[in-house]
Amino acid sequence: MSRNTMPTDVENWKSEVYGNEIREHLFEFAERGFDSIPDDERDAWFERFKWWGLYHQRNGQEGYFMMRIGTPNGVLKPGQLRVVGEIADEYARGPGTNPIFGDAYADFTTRQSIQLHWIELSDVPAIFEKLEENGLSTQQACGDSWRNIVGNPVAGKDGQEVIDAWPVIRDLNETFKGDDDHANLPRKWKVSVTGSADGSGQGDINDLAFEPAYKDVGGDDGEGGGDGAEGGERIVGFNVRVGGGLARNEPRFARDIDVWVPPERVSDVAGGLSALFRDHGDREDRYNARIKFLVDEWGPEEVRETLQTEYVDFDLETAGRDVREEYTYNAGEGERNDLIGIHDQKDGRNFVGLNVLVGRMGAADVLDLADFAEEYGSGEVRLSQRQNVIVTDVPDGELDDFLAEDLLEHYSPEPSPFMRGSVACTGTEFCSLSIVETKNRQVRFARWLKENAELPDGVEEFHVHLSGCTASCAQPQIADVSLRGMKTRKDGEPVEALDVGLGGGLGEEPGFARWVTQRVPADEVPGAIANLLESFADRREEDESFRAFVARHDDEELDALVDPEETDYEDPMMHNTKRTWYPYAENDGLEDAPPVPADD
Amino acid sequence: MTTRLRVLDDGAWISVDDHREIRVSELWRLDAPGFCSCDLADLVVENFQEVGVDGSRVEARVYGQCIACGGAGITDWLPVGRVRGGEFVELDRSCVRRTRRE
Ligand code: HEM
Ligand code: SF4
Ligand SMILES: [Zn+2]
Secondary structure (H helix, E strand, O other), X not given: OEEEOHHHHHHHHXXXXXXXXXXXXXXXXXXXXXXXXXXXXXXXXXXXXXXXXXXXXXXXXXXXXXXXXXXXXXXXXXOHHHHHHHHHHHHOOOOOOEOOOEOOEEEEOOOOEEEEEEEXXXXXXXXXXXXXXXXXXXXXXXXXXXXOOEOOOOOOOEOOEOOOOHHHHHHHHHHHOOOHHHOOOOOOEOEEEOOEOOOOOOHHHOOEEEEEEEEEEOOOOOOOOOOOOOOOEEEXXXXXXXXXXXXXXXXXXXXXXXXXXXXXXXXXXXXHHHHHHHHHOOOOOHHHOOHHHHHHHHOHHHHHHHHHHHHOOOOOEOOOEEOHHHOOOOOOOOOOOOOOEEEEEOOOOEEEEEOOHHHXXXXXXXHHHHHHHHHHOOOOEEEOOOOOEEEEEEOHHHHHHHHOOOHHHHOOOOOOHHHHOEEEOOHHHOOOOOOOOOHHXXXXXXXXXXXXXXXXXXXXXXXXXXXXXXXXOOOHHHOOEEEEEEEEEEOOEEEEEEEEEEOOEOOOOOEOOEEEEEEEEHHHHHHHHHHHHHHHHHHOOXXXXXXXXXXXXXXXXXXHHHOOOOOOOOOOOOOOHHHEOOOOOOOOEHHHOOOOOOOO | OOOOEEEEOXXXXXXXXXXXXXXXXXXXXXXXXXXXXXOXXXXXXXXXXXXXXXXXXXXXXXEEXXXXXXXXXXXXXXXXXXXXXXXXXXOOOOOEEEOOOO
C-alpha cells in the first residue's frame, strides 16, 4: 500500500523551483496559454504560483486566479489606489456576477492586503507590469515565506504613536521580499510591527510580533524597564513575541520571548527568527509547520536561547516596559476598537477611517475614492486589519466637503455599529477550503441587524466576524460574536450553518471566543444575535462591556442566551453553495461551470 | 500507470492525477463506530489529512464533525473512489462509508 501525503510533495516542488525563479516560468505559461502547463505538473505549478500572489480559485472556476497584492502596513502611496481600481476594472471580471457587488471589485483583507478575483493567467504579465511600475507587488503575498507585513496603518501619522514603525516596516519589506535565504520557509511567516499604543497591529495573532516598549539603558539599573531612566537613557524600541496564529482549531497568542530590540536591530532579530523557523520548522507535516507549534514544543526560553546562540551576533536585551495596558484595538472595551471616524494626526491634519462593509469595494468606487483622496488629502490611502480604508492627510478646512461626498454614505466614517463591526472572509464564492458562503451573507446579516437589533445604552461597538472554515481568515476568535462555517440538517435537508462563539478580543489580556453554540442554521443566526443582545441588555451589570458579560457566564448559560430563531431574515444561500460553480449564478450547478478562459 | 494522489491547499481537496476530484464541505454517511456515538455518523468533511490507494481503492483520512452528535476528529481510512483503467471514479456521495478492517 502506498501513501502519498501532501508535505513531501509540496516540499519536493519547493526544492525544485521556488521563490523568484517561479516568475519566468509563470510568464512563459502566461505567454503560451493556460493549457501549456503540462497536465502532470499542474498541482506543482499552482502551489508555486502562490509565492507570486496567485491562488487558483476553487473548482468550477478552473483557470481563474485570485491575485493578492501585498501592501506593507496597508500603505498605498498617492496614486496607488487608482492603479488598483484600474486593474480591478480591467481584469477582475469573470463569468460570475455578484448580486451585491457586481462585476469588478477589490477586497481589502484582514492582513492589510488587496485581493482581486477572476484573474486570467494570460493577463498576469500586463498586470505585474502595471503594478510594479507603480511601486506595488504581489511577491510573496501567498506561499511559504514572508507575507505582507502588518502594523498600525497610520504609522508615522497617528497622534497616539509611541514610535514610528513605518521606516522599520519598509526596511523589513525591502530586506526580506525576494531574499533567497528566506524565500522557502516551512510555512507562511506573518510579521507584525506596531509603533502605536493602541494595539492596532494585532501582533498577538502573528507568527512574529514587534510591539512598542521602553528600555532604560546605560543607567544604574541596566536591566531597565522602569519608569525613570536615572543616569541612563530611555529608548523606545520593541518587545518581541513569537508564535501567534488562529488557524485550524489551534489558536495561539504570540508568546513573549523576553527580548527588547532597538529599531535599528529589528531586521537582525526578525531575520534570525525567520532563519530559526526555516531551519527548525516541521517540513514533514504541513499541519504542524507553523512556528506556533515549535514554540509549543520548545517553550519561549528555548526559542530565545537558540536565537541568541545561533542566529544573532550581539547580546539580546531583556524585554522592556510595554504599553499593552493602553491597547484598545479589537479589545471589546473602551474607545478606539477600530480606526473608523475622524482622528488627529501628529501634524495637525486628520485621518478619516471609512467603513468598507466586509472589505469589498466595487472598482468604480475604488476609483472615486482615489480621486477624493487626492482632492481632499495627499492622495494616500491606508488599509486596516478590520478590512477598512483610511484617507490620510485631510486638513481641517477640507473635512466638511469630504464628508459631504455621496460616496461616504456607503463608506461611512460614522456607520451603524453592526456595519462597522462586520468582518468576513472569502468563503464559497472563491475559496477551496470553505464550508459556507460568507461575504454576501455577512452583508445581509449586518443590514438586518441594523434594522432589527439594538445595543444597550453606551455600547457603541459590536464586532461580528464570519469565517467560512477553521482557517480563520476573518479572525473570528477575536470578536464579540464569532461565526464559523458548518453544516446541519433542517427538516432532514442539509443546510449551511454556523458555529457561534462569544467574547473574544485582543487588548492587554487577549482572549479567544468560546464556542458556546454549535451548528445554528444560517437563517436563524441573525435572530440568535438579536435575542442574545436582548438578554445582554436585560442582565447587564451597570455599564459592563459585552466581553465582560460573556466572561462572567459559563458556556451553558451562554448557549441558552444565544437562542436561534427564524425571523423575517431570508437567506438565499442555504443549499450547498460549494456544489455550485458560483453560488449566485442562475444556473449554478457544477455541470454549468464555464470553460477555462480562452487565451486572448 | 501509477496514480498521483495528493491532498492540497491545506486539506481543501484531493487531487488525482493533477485534477481536483474530491472537495471538502460535503456530508458523508459513516459506519465508523469508533468515530462518534452515532450508529451512522453524519460527517461534515472539513479537511483531508492523507490520501492513499489500496489496490484500486482510493482512501482518505478526514477531519470532520458529526452534525448529529457533535463528535469531531480524524477518521480512519475511508473509501473515496476507485481507479479503473487509469480513470478515477468518485464514490457515490450518498453511500455509507466503512473504514477498512484489517
Ligand atoms: C482564495 C481564498 C483564500 C484561500 C484559499 C485561503 C487559504 C488560507 C488557508 C489555507 C489558511 C490557513 C493556513 C494555516 O494553516 O495557517 C488561511 C488563513 C488565513 N488567511 Fe486565508 N485564504 C483565502 C483568502 C483569505 C482572505 C480573503 C484573507 C483576508 C481577508 C485571508 C487571510 C488569512 C488569515 C488572516 C488567516 C489566518 C491564519 C492565522 O492567523 O493563523 N485569507 N487562508
Ligand atoms: S476562513 Fe476558510 S473559507 Fe474563509 S477565506 Fe479562509 S480558508 Fe477560505
Ligand atoms: Zn455522531
